[in-house]
Amino acid sequence: MCGIIAYIGTKNCKNILIDGLKRxxxxxxxxxxxxxxxxNPKAGTSSPALELKIIKEAxxxxxxxEQSVDPLINGTCGIGHTRWATHxxxxxxxxxxxxxxxxxxxVIHNGIVxxxxxxxxxxxxxxxxxxxxxxxxxxxxxMEKYMKKGLLGAMQEVVKKIKGSGAIVALSTEYPxxxxxxxxSSPLIVGLSKEGxxxxxxxxxxxxxxxxxxxxxxxxxxxxxxxxxxxFSREGKIVTREPxxxxxxxxxxxxxxxxxxxxxxxxxxxxxxxETMRGRLSDGELDFDELxxxxxxxxxxxxxxxxxxGTSFHAALIGKQVxxxxxxxxxxxxxxxxxxxRDPLVDKNCLFIAITQSGETIDTLAxxxxxxxxxxxxxxxxxxxGSTVARESDSVIYTHxxxxxxxxxxxxxxxxxxxxxxxxxxxxxxxxxxxxDRFQKIIRELENIPDKIQKILDRAGEIKIIADKTFKFTxxxxxxxxxxxxxxxxxxxxxxxxxxxxxxxxxxxxMKHGPIALTDAKTIIVGIMPxxxxxEKILSNLQEAxxxxxxxxxxxxxxxxxxxKYADYSFQIPGTLEELHAILTIVxxxxxxxxxxxxxxxxxxxxxxxxxxxxxx
Ligand code: F6R
Numbered sequence: 001m002c003g004i005i006a007y008i009g010t011k012n013c014k015n016i017l018i019d020g021l022k023r024x025x026x027x028x029x030x031x032x033x034x035x036x037x038x039x040n041p042k043a044g045t046s047s048p049a050l051e052l053k054i055i056k057e058a059x060x061x062x063x064x065x066e067q068s069v070d071p072l073i074n075g076t077c078g079i080g081h082t083r084w085a086t087h088x089x090x091x092x093x094x095x096x097x098x099x100x101x102x103x104x105x106x107v108i109h110n111g112i113v114x115x116x117x118x119x120x121x122x123x124x125x126x127x128x129x130x131x132x133x134x135x136x137x138x139x140x141x142x143m144e145k146y147m148k149k150g151l152l153g154a155m156q157e158v159v160k161k162i163k164g165s166g167a168i169v170a171l172s173t174e175y176p177x178x179x180x181x182x183x184x185s186s187p188l189i190v191g192l193s194k195e196g197x198x199x200x201x202x203x204x205x206x207x208x209x210x211x212x213x214x215x216x217x218x219x220x221x222x223x224x225x226x227x228x229x230x231x232f233s234r235e236g237k238i239v240t241r242e243p244x245x246x247x248x249x250x251x252x253x254x255x256x257x258x259x260x261x262x263x264x265x266x267x268x269x270x271x272x273x274x275e276t277m278r279g280r281l282s283d284g285e286l287d288f289d290e291l292x293x294x295x296x297x298x299x300x301x302x303x304x305x306x307x308x309x310g311t312s313f314h315a316a317l318i319g320k321q322v323x324x325x326x327x328x329x330x331x332x333x334x335x336x337x338x339x340x341x342r343d344p345l346v347d348k349n350c351l352f353i354a355i356t357q358s359g360e361t362i363d364t365l366a367x368x369x370x371x372x373x374x375x376x377x378x379x380x381x382x383x384x385x386g387s388t389v390a391r392e393s394d395s396v397i398y399t400h401x402x403x404x405x406x407x408x409x410x411x412x413x414x415x416x417x418x419x420x421x422x423x424x425x426x427x428x429x430x431x432x433x434x435x436x437d438r439f440q441k442i443i444r445e446l447e448n449i450p451d452k453i454q455k456i457l458d459r460a461g462e463i464k465i466i467a468d469k470t471f472k473f474t475x476x477x478x479x480x481x482x483x484x485x486x487x488x489x490x491x492x493x494x495x496x497x498x499x500x501x502x503x504x505x506x507x508x509x510x511m512k513h514g515p516i517a518l519t520d521a522k523t524i525i526v527g528i529m530p531x532x533x534x535x536e537k538i539l540s541n542l543q544e545a546x547x548x549x550x551x552x553x554x555x556x557x558x559x560x561x562x563x564x565k566y567a568d569y570s571f572q573i574p575g576t577l578e579e580l581h582a583i584l585t586i587v588x589x590x591x592x593x594x595x596x597x598x599x600x601x602x603x604x605x606x607x608x609x610x611x612x613x614x615x616x617x
Contacts, residue, residue: 002096002110003027004188005205006079006169008179009196009226014073017080020198020205021061023253024082026261026407026605026612027110027201030090031057032064035097035106036078037176050075050176052106056095064095076196076226077179079169081108084611087116088133098137100144101129104173105151107143109136110201111166111186119161139168151175152223155182156236159219165362169199179224183216187360187388187613190214190222190229192243197224202613203246203384204253204403212243215386246385252402262406262498262604266590267457270450272401272411273583276418277446284443288426291379292395293351298430300349304331305376307339307367308355309614311409311493312416315381316355317486318582319420325579326428326442336363337617340370352376353423357404357412358613359387366617368392381419383412397423406605407612408497410590413490414453417583421446445577449584452574456587459571463588466553466569467595473524473551476501477515478589479508479541480528487528487582491589498597498604508534508541521549526589530573530581531557542566553592555585 003024007013017034025032033056040051053073057064061082081096088094097106113119116135119142124130128141142161143154151172158168159182167188169181181188181199191198191206191213198206199222203213216222219234231239258264280287304323306316313335320331334344336354340363346352352371356364359382368378368389380393383401390396399415425442428434434442476495480488489505496503506515508527519525525545529538542552543566554567563570573584597604 002084002201003082003205004080004108004110004167004169004199004201006108006171006179006181006199007196008077008224009193010076011195012074013076013078014068016209017078018061018065018068019208020200021080021082023204023405024201025061026405027082027084029060029606030083030085031059031092031095032061032080032082033057033095033097034064034068034078034080035171036073036075037171037173038073038075041072048173050173052104052173054097054099054106056092056097058090058092058095077171077176079106079108079171079179086112087135094132094134096136098132098134098140100140102144105140105143105147105170106172107136107140107168107170109139109166109168111184112164113138113162113166114164115162138162140170143170147174151178152180152221152232155180156221156232158182159184159221159234167201177225180221181216181224182221183218185218185362185365188216189386190216190224192229196226197229199224203248204405207248207253208250211246211248213246213386214241214243215391217391244386248403253405260406260605262408262410262594265404265406265411266587266594268402269411269414269587270454270457272399272415273418273453274450275400276415277422278400280422281443281446284440286422286426286429286443288422290395290397295430298427301329301351303350304329304353305344305346305350305371306331306333306353306355307336307364309336309361309363311413311490312355312357314486314490314493315413315416315420317489318417318483319353319355319424321483322421322424322579323427326424326434327431328433329427329431336361336367339367344370346371346374346376348375350376351379353379353381354389354393355381355416356389357383357409357416359384359389360613362614362617365389365392381416383415407607407610408494413586414583418446418449421580442577442579445580449576449580452576452584453587455574456584460591462571463591464595466571467592467599470524470551470553470569471596471599473522474501475518475523476503476526477518477523478503478505478526478528479511479538480505481508481534481538482532483579483582484528484530484532484534484538484585487585487589488526490586491526491528491593494590494593495596497610498593498602498607499600500602500608501596508538511541511544516544516548519545519548519550523550525550525552527552527554527567528585529554529556530585531560531575532578532581539566555588
């Protein structure tokens with residue numbers, strides 16, 4: 001959940017590192033630091049040509065950047081880190097990089113060293129002196145112990161000794177022409193360019209400089225020089241690997257005039273959804289080659305198991321409903337963090353689908369490993385090419401939403417929902433549970449979805465007015481049923497994540513079984529109630545809440561003017577098929593959370609305590 005960037009090449013790299021860290025700030029943002037090999041003004045017979053300079057500071061990257069203005073702090077090899085604290089408070093001392101005792105070696109790390117206490121005790125007994133409370137600091141001291149094996153050899157020893165997870169990068173004044181890195185279950189990629197090579201946690205950090213990448217697998221170590229990359233297996237053998245190219249461009253990782261990434265990403269949804277359909281849906285036909293499944297295999301499926309966390313879990317809940325409805329295959333949905341501990345039943349006719357925007361969520365990764373060990377075929381739905389989940393799955397369906405920088409998911413959610421719709425239809429068609437006419441009707445409507453999302457976005461001002469009037473409420477209940485329920489859950493999650501207001505998403509039918517006790521004049525009920533089979537029932541729930549002095553905000557279908565009799569505020573979404581309305585209703589809910597949070601002065605792109613990819617348990 002921290003962010004790593006490192007560079008070795010021909011360019012001065014201070015700004016490359018700082019710029020890269022800003023692009024990674026969504027991964028962690030409580031402190032930051034850089035270390036560079038800088039020309040030593042005292043270089044001579046007794047002093048080395050290069051010296052190590054470190055700048056680090058608690059708080060946002062800006063605080064660290066302000067300390068780094070000295071022009072002498074520059075060089076062509078350096079490392080940078082933005083931290084999301086796990087062990088030790090977010091202070092300057094605990095910020096990365098961390099040094100060894102000789103102060104020649106510097107290390108950055110994303111992950112957790114689970115056996116750090118034991119390692120630290122041993123190292124202290126051997127005379128090593130620690131400065132911070134972090135688990136990471138054992139790494140430079142361990143490397144120092146093994147430096148006789150060279151910088152890479154020392155890193156390989158670390159990989160053998162530490163338990164837990166980590167992406168690690170180190171540099172040393174003794175090896176000024178190289179950077180070394182290692183990966184143990186935390187994301188680490190290599191970026192390749194003519195002017196030098198990069199390590200990074202995520203592609204947006206270096207998209208400005210390259211679109212060519214190499215993935216690094218678990219327990220591999222890497223040595224980068226200005227113009228070479230060597231990857232080594234756990235056993236120390238050289239590994240050959242082809243680079244891949246991404247088609248993301250740098251503007252997709254910039255705000256492009258929007259106030260926040262989140263707002264930009266909400267507005268990018270028509271494009272993200274269209275891109276996700278592209279190549280899969282054309283001329284009324286659906287193509288899903290990437291699934292790598294023959295019609296025979298699909299016909300034999302007796303169960304689909306979907307696992308995911310957070311927002312991706314809500315996409316899974318929509319997936320369950322459409323796959324069951326259109327393809328008549330039973331679907332189980334689990335939170336990844338629960339799945340792996342509940343001894344689940346899997347067999348070879350069960351299709352296992354993991355939904356994960358980042359492709360790095362540790363619980364999702366652990367769940368797919370569990371399912372694989374039981375013989376399931378794994379399909380990943382992810383937004384990040386080359387991510388760990390993508391690499392560990394039998395097939396990958398990419399959502400083509402472009403990089404998502406805001407910590408909370410928006411455009412990747414609607415892209416995930418689109419994949420779920422396409423998959424449900426595809427299975428339904430192959431299993432012959434959906435007629436050609438119905439299939440064509442749904443496809444035609446899917447093709448209208450980007451325009452309908454755009455129509456909602458064009459009326460963002462109406463949502464802002466409602467948010468401006470309601471942001472002081474302290475309890476929000478989002479109610480929905482059937483396809484409206486995942487939207488209600490997601491609406492509540494968005495609101496609590498970025499505004500820090502207490503919000504619950506609830507099945508409207510369950511109101512009387514408890515939550516109605518919460519309802520009073522400080523409560524706002526958000527009813528997700530487009531025209532469908534449960535509209536009248538939700539309307540009754542709202543009336544019950546209104547009778548208890550709650551304020552009502554309803555999302556209804558275009559043309560529903562009657563709602564104004566019951567609701568204090570309402571917003572009309574374009575009409576669509578019952579199964580498809582969640583991909584529309586979520587858009588005003590994202591905007592609603594956004595404007596409430598802005599009213600409260602929150603940092604919507606980097607909400608407190610959250611990180612974009614959760615790579616620790
Ligand atoms: C919510 C959010 C998180 C993620 C969750 C799973 O806005 O961003 O709840 O959805 O951490 O992440 P992925 O999809 O990367 O596995």
